[in-house]
Amino acid sequence: TMRHRSWVVPQHEAAVLTGRTPEAFHCGVQDVLLAGLAGAVAHRYDGGTGHGGDGSGTGAALVVDVEGHGREPLEGADLSRTVGWFTRSHPVRLDLSGIGTGEVPAGGAAAGELLKTVKEQARAVPGDGLGHGLLRHLDPTAGPALAALPGAQIGFNYLGRFAAGPREEPVAAWQLAGETAIGGSADPGLPAPHAVEANAAVRDTPGGPELTLTLSWPGGILDESEAEELGRSWRRMLSGLAAHSARPGAGGHTPSDFPLAGLTRDGLAELEACVPEPADVWPLSPLQEGMLFHATFDQEGPDVYQSQRLLGLDGPLDTARLRAAWEELPARHAVLRAGFHRLTSGEAVQVVARRVELPWREADLSGLPETEALAEAERLAANELAERFDLAKPPLLRLLLVRLARNRYRLAITSHHILIDGWSMPVVLNEVSALYAAGRGTDAALRPAASYRNHLAWLAGQDKEAARAAWRAELSGVAEPVLVAPADPGRAPVTPVVSSAELSAESTRALTGRARAHGLTVNTLVQGAWALVLARLTGRTDVVFGGTVAGRPPELPDVESMVGLFINTLPVRVRLDGAQPVRDMLRELQEHQSALIAHQHLGLPEIQQLAGPGAVFDTMLMFENYPRNAPELSGPAGTDGGVAIRQLKTLAGTHYPLAVGAVPGEHLRVHVTYRPDLFGHESAARIARGVVRVLEQIAADPSVPLGRLDVVDPVERGRTVEGW
CATH class of the missing domain: 3.30.559.10 (Chloramphenicol acetyltransferase-like domain)
Incomplete structure (x- = not known):
């Protein structure tokens, strides 16, 4: 036979436990009530082992089956107005070792530590317990393993917060009666799922919130005095939590408040x-x-x-x-x-x-x-x-x-x-x-x-192992760094300088047309041109440089309207064969880059650690195809005129000794940002002109073999020869 006993928490304490306490500790009322119950059980039974404790209340772990409404927000589903039985129950393991639960009723530091510990351990349950039932009863692998674990002896359910009933002034055609029972009752013939069932509910009354605690237990397992003492201990623990919350500086965050960061308590x-x-x-x-x-x-x-x-x-x-x-x-x-x-x-x-x-x-x-x-x-x-x-x-x-x-x-x-x-x-x-x-x-x-934050959460959910394998394969065989300046990790930063060159409008249109005709992007053409110039600078036929990607995954909702640093700099590898037509090299380059799109979330340091020296480079290329037209500043309706905005210039640097940028427009512009202590202005200008020169030749005839492309303008070559 099930027996029941209820306790009503004084309204002044109930107001704190349902307001100030969860607010100070950044948790829910359920966490507060569960902490009080766990503290009572640990103190009474020395960790819920069923053996009488010595009163120290520093026992081992206990397991509680926590019941919930099951209507947690799910992606693509709103259950808030759906009729049905969604109740779910899942076990929570609570280890209160080291917490002096006997000190909690006094409202000291032990009370705060109890609540923070229970909050963290309850939130460590995957998916807030959703899916446990599927694994336990339907999964052929996990089911037997979960069934073999000891079952919880305690069940806990916070039923929620409810209106107290009729008011003096009716607000609707009908209202719930004040004596309406919350939670219903079970058939007496049903076996008890736990040795103790603990329920709590809050009713809003004109005098404030009324918190009712209820214990139910089979009479053959627990006698009346034992249950009475457990209930009173639950009350005392909650009184201690309420008293602690009123102290200056009480509360604070715990790591689960910032789940993306993965902080420890000490770090926080x-x-x-x-x-x-x-x-x-x-x-x-x-x-x-x-x-x-x-x-x-x-x-x-x-x-x-x-x-x-x-x-x-x-x-x-x-x-x-x-x-x-x-x-x-x-x-x-x-x-x-x-x-x-x-x-x-x-x-x-x-x-x-x-x-x-x-x-x-x-x-x-x-x-x-x-x-x-x-x-x-x-x-x-x-x-x-x-x-x-x-x-x-x-x-x-x-x-x-x-x-x-x-x-x-x-x-x-x-x-x-x-x-x-x-x-x-x-x-x-x-x-x-x-x-x-x-x-x-x-x-x-x-x-x-x-x-x-949504982007950072998306990053955390990506398949890093697949990305590591893809980058390891992409950079396989590159044995040495590709450098245009002497390696010096301790080199102090300096303010960079910029040199520019541009294609004519006619060449820009021709280049865009060639790209479209061959199913290529202009970015791919620019990457290919820079690879050829870099090969000339380094004397290599297998070159690697940094390429900047936008980093805005299309599957992330509203990513186009987000503000933040989404870009990533990743290795771009280009193998050059003098007999290969330019268009074939460009197609291969674009295919390689397309295959890596799903793996562009991995960081460069990790890629370099995986691939070794071959992933090290000191030049980068950025295709700056973001919108550049500034909006007008319009005054409010009824005012005179607007304000025209003109883009004057953008100043941005990098730690790379040499960085190439390409800005699309009527005249495709190539700018080279360089360290003036490593490169002279004429050298940088010659590099910019070299990229433009290669792009002009690609626009003229993409079928020409790579070996016949001139990186250096014939006039400049003549000057160099004459100088020697």
């Missing part, structure tokens, strides 16, 4: 000492890891991964409105509130602050002559770029607005590349335009922004 404590109450903690993407290393390698020299975009603004600009539009962005995109930290364990994480203040500076140069104003604006922008960010202190974004004359402005957007890539900037500018048009405090009709 170290982090919170620097950043109290973080909104979130994320791991780093592969390229973020590399940029953090290079940014912190030399704190005295320039940070080559700081970038700046300069915009010209022409029109009746409302500067306050523009500033307000920019200041809304960090609230929309959590990545703009991220700072970067390396723990003593060596692990790097990015911490999202709850709020940040966006640095905004203004300068009025309209009183100066035009040439002086422009020169001063350049100087101010250069100072903005030179001022290093502290990567641990967000935001890693600041703005300088310079007034040159009436209705003429220049905006310098300085940011760190670790935070945002070139494909993200158009998203940012489009949102600023919409927010500016809407005005302060007005709905800009922007959809909620998808978080960069």
Whole structure:
């Protein structure tokens, strides 16, 4: 015969246990109630072994079957309004070793440790317990193994929070009666699933929440006094948790609050000492890891991964409105509130602050002559770029607005590349335009922004073993690094310099047409051209260089509207045979790159560790095909005119000694970013012209053998011969 006994928690304690306590410990009411029950069982039975304890309450593990409503959010399914029985139950192993549960009722540190321990162990259950029933009863392999484990002696169910019943003023045509039973009752003939069933429910009453605890047990297993003492112990544990929650500094995060980061308790404590109450903690993407290393390698020299975009603004600009539009962005995109930290364990994480203040500076140069104003604006922008960010202190974004004359402005957007890539900037500018048009405090009709966190979660779910195998195979046989500069890992960073060359409009159209006719991308043609130039520079016929990929997986919802660093730099290997037609080499190159698309998420350091010296290179190529047309800043309805935005220039560097960029447009432009201490300006210019020269020949005749392509212009070759 099942017996039952209930206890009602005083309303002032119930209010804390259902409000302040879960809020302080970033958990649910169920976690609080389960912690109290686990503490009571551990204290009473020395770990739930069934043997009387000595009162120390530092026993071993106990197993509790936790029942839930089974309506947890599932991808592609909304069960919130579906009628049916979704209840699920799963075992939770709770190890309270080392926790003095006898001290919990006093509300001291043991109470907080109890709740944090139970919260973490309950959240360690895969999928919050969903799927356990399938494995236990239907899986031919896992089922017998799970069945062989000792069953839980305790069942726990938090039934939820319910209205108390009728009010004085009816609010609907019908209402639940106040005495309505919650949870129903079982047929007396059913066997008891556990030695003790513990249920809890909260009812909202005019005087506050009413928390009822109920124990049910078979009379033949547990006598009345034993159950009575267990219930009172549960009450005392909850009283201790409530008292502890009222103490200054009580609560705090635990690692499960930031599941992507994979933190330990010690690591989280170290982090919170620097950043109290973080909104979130994320791991780093592969390229973020590399940029953090290079940014912190030399704190005295320039940070080559700081970038700046300069915009010209022409029109009746409302500067306050523009500033307000920019200041809304960090609230929309959590990545703009991220700072970067390396723990003593060596692990790097990015911490999202709850709020940040966006640095905004203004300068009025309209009183100066035009040439002086422009020169001063350049100087101010250069100072903005030179001022290093502290990567641990967000935001890693600041703005300088310079007034040159009436209705003429220049905006310098300085940011760190670790935070945002070139494909993200158009998203940012489009949102600023919409927010500016809407005005302060007005709905800009922007959809909620998808978080960069989603991308990091996607990265964590990728098949790394398959990627490792693919890259190992791709780079097999490359025995030596492909370098254009002397190897020197300790070389201090310097401010890079840029040299450019471009194709004519006619050659650009011809190149695009050739690519289309042969089913190739212009990016592939540029990669092939750079491979040929690199082969000439290094004297190699099997070359490897870094290629930048956009890194925005199409299967990730709303990835096109996300802001963050998605790009990745990966090895591009090109084998060159002088007798092979150019088009065949390009087709093979594109096929190889296409086969690697599914594996572009792996980080370069890991690839280099797998493939050895052959994956080491010191040049990179980036095909910059992100949108470059800036939107107009339109004033709100009823105002005069808009503000035209002109893209003036973008300043960005890299740690590679030599980096080649290709910018599509009416004239395809090739720019070479180089270290001036390793390359002269004429050498860099010659390299840029060499890439253009090869592209022109590909556009003219892609059937020509590779060995007949001229990397050096005939005029330049003649000058060189004459010089010798």
